[in-house]
Amino acid sequence: MCSRIKRGIFLTLEGIDGSGKSSALKALYTELSLQYNVIATREPGATPIGKHIRDVVQSSSEPLCPRAEFLLFAADRAQHFHEIVLPYLADSYIVISDRMADSSLAYQGYGRGLDKEFIKTVNEWVTRGVKPDCTFYLRTDQTVARERVNRRLEIKTTIEKEHNDFFQRVTDGFEAIFNGRSDVIVIDASQNQKKVHEDIIQAVYTFLSFTKDAV
Numbered sequence: 097m098c099s100r101i102k103r104g105i106f107l108t109l110e111g112i113d114g115s116g117k118s119s120a121l122k123a124l125y126t127e128l129s130l131q132y133n134v135i136a137t138r139e140p141g142a143t144p145i146g147k148h149i150r151d152v153v154q155s156s157s158e159p160l161c162p163r164a165e166f167l168l169f170a171a172d173r174a175q176h177f178h179e180i181v182l183p184y185l186a187d188s189y190i191v192i193s194d195r196m197a198d199s200s201l202a203y204q205g206y207g208r209g210l211d212k213e214f215i216k217t218v219n220e221w222v223t224r225g226v227k228p229d230c231t232f233y234l235r236t237d238q239t240v241a242r243e244r245v246n247r248r249l250e251i252k253t254t255i256e257k258e259h260n261d262f263f264q265r266v267t268d269g270f271e272a273i274f275n276g277r278s279d280v281i282v283i284d285a286s287q288n289q290k291k292v293h294e295d296i297i298q299a300v301y302t303f304l305s306f307t308k309d310a311v
Contacts, residue, residue, distance in 0.1 A: 104185030106226065107300065108196040110274075111234035112266055113256050114241030115285045116292055120234060121194045123293040124300060128190060135184050138194035140172040143179045154253035162208035166215065169200050174222035182226065197223060198231065198273055203255065206269025207262050230303050232296055233274050234285035238263045 109117040109124075118138075125136040141150030149172040153165055160168070173196070184191050197219035205212040242263065245256050274280045281299050285292050 104188050105190045106228045107192045108228040108231045109194050110198050110231055112238055112241050112263055114244035115234040115236045117194045117234055120296050124192055127297050132190050134190045136192050137180050139176055143175045145175045146172045162210055166204040166210055170218050170222050177223050201273055202266050202269035207266040231280045233280055233282050235282050236285040238267045240286050
């Protein structure tokens with residue numbers, strides 16, 4: 097029997113491609129679902145419409161301009177919040193998302209060089225002002241992350257094919273975005289997968305223990 101929390105809790109995992117977010121999401125879901133009502137989700141592609149958008153932004157044979165890329169991610173986010181994030185939060189679930197608004201700021205703002213304030217404004221609108229209760233930043237050197245991506249068997253996405261200087265800008269962006277933020281917990285994602293999962297699970301339980309109004 098899962099414990100019913102008093103209000104929905106919104107957690108996000110952020111980091112560059114190859115930081116281990118997807119496997120960490122699975123580990124967190126497996127652990128927390130033993131005790132709580134939890135849904136694991138992601139951006140882009142968590143909804144039927146989002147899957148179509150994901151196909152376009154990640155696998156299109158035609159190059160997308162940076163503005164079109166950002167707006168497609170924003171459309172995915174709007175649908176994601178409408179169909180999944182907001183309804184499950186209203187039903188007092190723990191919602192854990194692999195990526196959210198901070199990724200757009202890092203990738204399209206710092207990586208692509210788009211106007212950061214405009215990105216923030218659009219993100220605020222499509223999320224209806226709802227922000228994560230806590231973000232777990234899986235920090236890793238971009239060289240290590242690139243090696244992990246290169247070891248994957250599946251075909252690389254459009255973004256994964258970018259050059260190292262792009263990912264360095266994205267890494268620098270995440271560092272700037274999360275610097276000094278009290279709602280962010282940094283996880284050393286350069287460790288082996290087992291240790292990363294142990295650290296993030298412990299960090300989530302520690303966060304929940306201090307969230308007295310919800311748990």
